[in-house]
Amino acid sequence: MPDPLETTLRNATIAVLVENEAGILARVVGLFSGRGYNIESLTVAPVDADRRLSRITIVTSGTDMVIEQIKAQLDRLVPVHKVSDLTLEGPHLARELALIKVVGKGEARMEALRLADAFRARVVDATIESFVFEMTGAGEKLDAFIALMRPIGLAEVSRTGVVAIARGPGGFEA
Amino acid sequence: MSATLQTAETRTMTGAEIVLQALKDNGVEVIFGYPGGAVLPLYDALFQQNAIRHILVRHEQAAVHAAEGYARSTGKVGVVLVTSGPGATNAVTGLVDALMDSIPVICLTGQVPTHLIGNDAFQEADTTGITRPATKHNYLVKDIKKLAGTVHEAFYVAKSGRPGPVVIDLPKDILIGKGPYSEAPQAPHRSYRPQTEPDMASIQAAVRLLKGAKRPIVYAGGGVINAGPEAARLLGEFVHMTRMPCTNTLMGLGAFPSEDPQFLGMLGMHGTYEANLAMHGCDVMLNIGARFDDRVTGRLNAFSPNSKKIHADIDPSSINKNVKVDVAIVGDAGAVLKALIECWQADEQPQEKAAITEWWRAIDGWRGTGCLQYRQEGSIIKPQHAVKRLYEITREMGRETFITTEVGQHQMWAAQYFGFQKPNRWMTSGGLGTMGYGLPAAMGVQIAHPDALVIDIAGEASILMNIQEMGTLAQYRLPVKVFILNNEYMGMVRQWQELLHGSRYSESYSEALPDFVRLAEAFHARGMRVTEASQLDDAIREMIAHPGPVIADIAVAKDENCFPMIPSGAAHNEMILAPGQEGGVTGVTDEGKVLV
Numbered sequence: 001m002p003d004p005l006e007t008t009l010r011n012a013t014i015a016v017l018v019e020n021e022a023g024i025l026a027r028v029v030g031l032f033s034g035r036g037y038n039i040e041s042l043t044v045a046p047v048d049a050d051r052r053l054s055r056i057t058i059v060t061s062g063t064d065m066v067i068e069q070i071k072a073q074l075d076r077l078v079p080v081h082k083v084s085d086l087t088l089e090g091p092h093l094a095r096e097l098a099l100i101k102v103v104g105k106g107e108a109r110m111e112a113l114r115l116a117d118a119f120r121a122r123v124v125d126a127t128i129e130s131f132v133f134e135m136t137g138a139g140e141k142l143d144a145f146i147a148l149m150r151p152i153g154l155a156e157v158s159r160t161g162v163v164a165i166a167r168g169p170g171g172f173e174a
Numbered sequence: 175m176s177a178t179l180q181t182a183e184t185r186t187m188t189g190a191e192i193v194l195q196a197l198k199d200n201g202v203e204v205i206f207g208y209p210g211g212a213v214l215p216l217y218d219a220l221f222q223q224n225a226i227r228h229i230l231v232r233h234e235q236a237a238v239h240a241a242e243g244y245a246r247s248t249g250k251v252g253v254v255l256v257t258s259g260p261g262a263t264n265a266v267t268g269l270v271d272a273l274m275d276s277i278p279v280i281c282l283t284g285q286v287p288t289h290l291i292g293n294d295a296f297q298e299a300d301t302t303g304i305t306r307p308a309t310k311h312n313y314l315v316k317d318i319k320k321l322a323g324t325v326h327e328a329f330y331v332a333k334s335g336r337p338g339p340v341v342i343d344l345p346k347d348i349l350i351g352k353g354p355y356s357e358a359p360q361a362p363h364r365s366y367r368p369q370t371e372p373d374m375a376s377i378q379a380a381v382r383l384l385k386g387a388k389r390p391i392v393y394a395g396g397g398v399i400n401a402g403p404e405a406a407r408l409l410g411e412f413v414h415m416t417r418m419p420c421t422n423t424l425m426g427l428g429a430f431p432s433e434d435p436q437f438l439g440m441l442g443m444h445g446t447y448e449a450n451l452a453m454h455g456c457d458v459m460l461n462i463g464a465r466f467d468d469r470v471t472g473r474l475n476a477f478s479p480n481s482k483k484i485h486a487d488i489d490p491s492s493i494n495k496n497v498k499v500d501v502a503i504v505g506d507a508g509a510v511l512k513a514l515i516e517c518w519q520a521d522e523q524p525q526e527k528a529a530i531t532e533w534w535r536a537i538d539g540w541r542g543t544g545c546l547q548y549r550q551e552g553s554i555i556k557p558q559h560a561v562k563r564l565y566e567i568t569r570e571m572g573r574e575t576f577i578t579t580e581v582g583q584h585q586m587w588a589a590q591y592f593g594f595q596k597p598n599r600w601m602t603s604g605g606l607g608t609m610g611y612g613l614p615a616a617m618g619v620q621i622a623h624p625d626a627l628v629i630d631i632a633g634e635a636s637i638l639m640n641i642q643e644m645g646t647l648a649q650y651r652l653p654v655k656v657f658i659l660n661n662e663y664m665g666m667v668r669q670w671q672e673l674l675h676g677s678r679y680s681e682s683y684s685e686a687l688p689d690f691v692r693l694a695e696a697f698h699a700r701g702m703r704v705t706e707a708s709q710l711d712d713a714i715r716e717m718i719a720h721p722g723p724v725i726a727d728i729a730v731a732k733d734e735n736c737f738p739m740i741p742s743g744a745a746h747n748e749m750i751l752a753p754g755q756e757g758g759v760t761g762v763t764d765e766g767k768v769l770v
Binding site: 018019022023026027030034065068069072073075076077078079080081 | 302303306307310311314331335336364365366368489490491493494495498
């Protein structure tokens with residue numbers, strides 16, 4: 001009997017605090033490709049200019065053993081300060097931002113605007129035949145909105161990938 | 175702090191001088207390298223000083239293996255200096271070798287000047303890009319103010335935690351420019367602080383399991399060697415006080431004395447019958463500083479199926495990677511052993527002594543198979559016999575002896591038949607399996623131990639992969655002995671073809687071999703060829719007695735296979751034994767054939 005821990009896949013949202021230095025993203029991405037780990041989304045930006053820190057958020061999937069490996073492998077990279085499996089460590093918020101361009105006229109255009117309002121998407125650009133909506137939320141909410149826009153006149157989508165943070169007062173310090 | 179160091183702190187120097195000063199401050203006495211355009215400023219600075227000795231190799235790959243041999247036999251960091259482009263790419267095999275076997279090496283690579291990086295300049299390569307997965311860490315220095323700090327950090331990274339290779343890529347304008355020298359910082363590293371002291375709760379959990387064990391085994395690897403001779407001493411103390419059987423991995427040979435009655439020999443694919451069956455049948459396994467490599471575990475879902483497993487490793491990513499364990503201990507092997515001994519003594523729980531006596535009876539039964547027995551008959555030399563006699567003769571002589579190997583059958587025979595009583599005497603390419611490792615590694619060992627007997631046990635195919643280093647032996651009068659087990663085949667390839675591919679010996683015959691005697695002579699060394707079993711002992715004595723480098727070309731039985739063998743995809747209790755021995759199995763499954 002194979003151990004269920006070794007066969008059941010789960011998603012994990014992993015936060016990584018790293019030195020903001022050249023090549024760090026290549027190290028992380030190379031680790032994933034070199035060891036055959038899956039990346040569903042990856043975001044990175046500096047979060048502390050004074051201490052030269054960046055934060056990477058990776059959404060991945062794998063067995064518990066693989067996800068434990070991913071954490072351990074990330075943690076042993078020299079410029080990595082801290083690794084946290086937000087999925088495992090308690091409730092957390094995960095958000096994504098999307099810019100969504102919809103092209104159309106007449107009733108389709110009005111429908112796009114009504115749905116955007118219902119989804120709390122903001123209009124950030126408009127012409128007489130197009131809108132660009134800005135929308136923030138959980139990935140599934142963005143997926144749902146984009147699916148609705150498709151028959152109406154979806155022209156282009158740009159998404160950030162997931163950023164995530166733990167709920168409550170606890171911090172994620174280097 | 176001495177006055178000279180204080181002045182060094184405030185001195186302005188060229189980049190090349192900063193590099194050398196930083197090497198000196200980190201205790202470097204020797205570097206292995208090969209010059210070229212991008213590193214000329216460093217070679218110019220080397221020329222004008224005497225503190226650091228430079229060994230000129232004949233190929234950059236050999237420089238890294240030499241540094242590995244130096245590092246592995248001394249416990250120090252090995253240092254390499256190569257030029258940009260092809261210098262760096264040639265070094266890559268050595269770097270991956272050091273990465274796989276956890277050897278601390280620093281490789282300084284030249285680079286085109288910063289303003290030319292990315293322009294496809296002459297001898298430009300993206301060295302940090304290429305070596306990122308080949309090193310523990312790498313650096314491209316683009317600001318001379320960070321140069322000294324980077325070199326100091328590289329030493330810390332290379333030798334702390336699980337050791338490994340570190341590349342520092344040095345653009346030529348950085349080497350020529352001037353900047354401040356700074357000493358190694360006292361403050362801890364910003365982000366890299368590996369845990370060396372074990373957590374006491376996990377030590378106690380381990381001792382509880384071990385005390386209650388009826389069929390325990392200690393499985394120790396290269397981590398014990400890396401932790402230093404004291405760790406090996408503590409391993410011996412622990413094994414003796416607990417009466418447990420002990421087996422070593424290929425990288426761990428020498429961590430526990432081979433002549434100790436509690437030693438079961440090496441385990442794994444070509445390990446002994448008793449070691450593998452003890453691994454298979456144990457109820458508690460203590461792994462110290464080994465990583466459940468596929469050569470050791472065999473088929474994972476049949477690996478030691480009924481045991482509780484304790485794994486102590488300095489690298490948390492080695493734990494639960496291949497084998498799920500019950501107790502994980504993160505720490506330096508020496509610190510872990512010390513804690514285990516203290517906790518064992520303090521713990522009141524009695525050991526299962528009667529059960530352990532019973533366990534030893536079972537082990538002695540497996541030992542009775544005599545899995546390493548062979549019959550030396552007639553005039554054709556058996557390769558096992560050649561290694562065994564080499565061991566026995568060097569043992570009689572009592573000289574400090576270091577063994578390196580290339581990769582293949584001869585390497586496994588060396589591991590099986592040459593006994594090691596102390597750590598750091600055995601240098602082999604375990605993880606990467608690099609043919610061509612042994613000769614340059616032996617050079618590095620001989621540089622570190624000029625009066626010791628250093629022997630590269632080689633195959634006739636492997637030795638040709640870095641044969642140019644005979645020139646280095648000649649230049650530095652390094653009396654390395656190359657002991658070739660010449661069966662005119664890439665023997666391990668041939669063995670697999672025999673067992674897995676219907677004896678179709680595709681491209682594994684060593685056609686058109688050189689005359690090794692004349693080859694040795696062409697490189698100013700002594701050449702010998704031995705074809706008769708009756709000549710073997712005298713030839714070995716003569717080889718050892720010769721004050722300079724020697725190639726001893728030993729013609730051995732061509733079709734000998736290396737047994738015991740756990741075929742790919744098989745379990746520890748599914749070993750193939752040598753023909754005529756009882757208890758093993760034959761054949762390889764189809765699933766096994768896809769494995770390497």
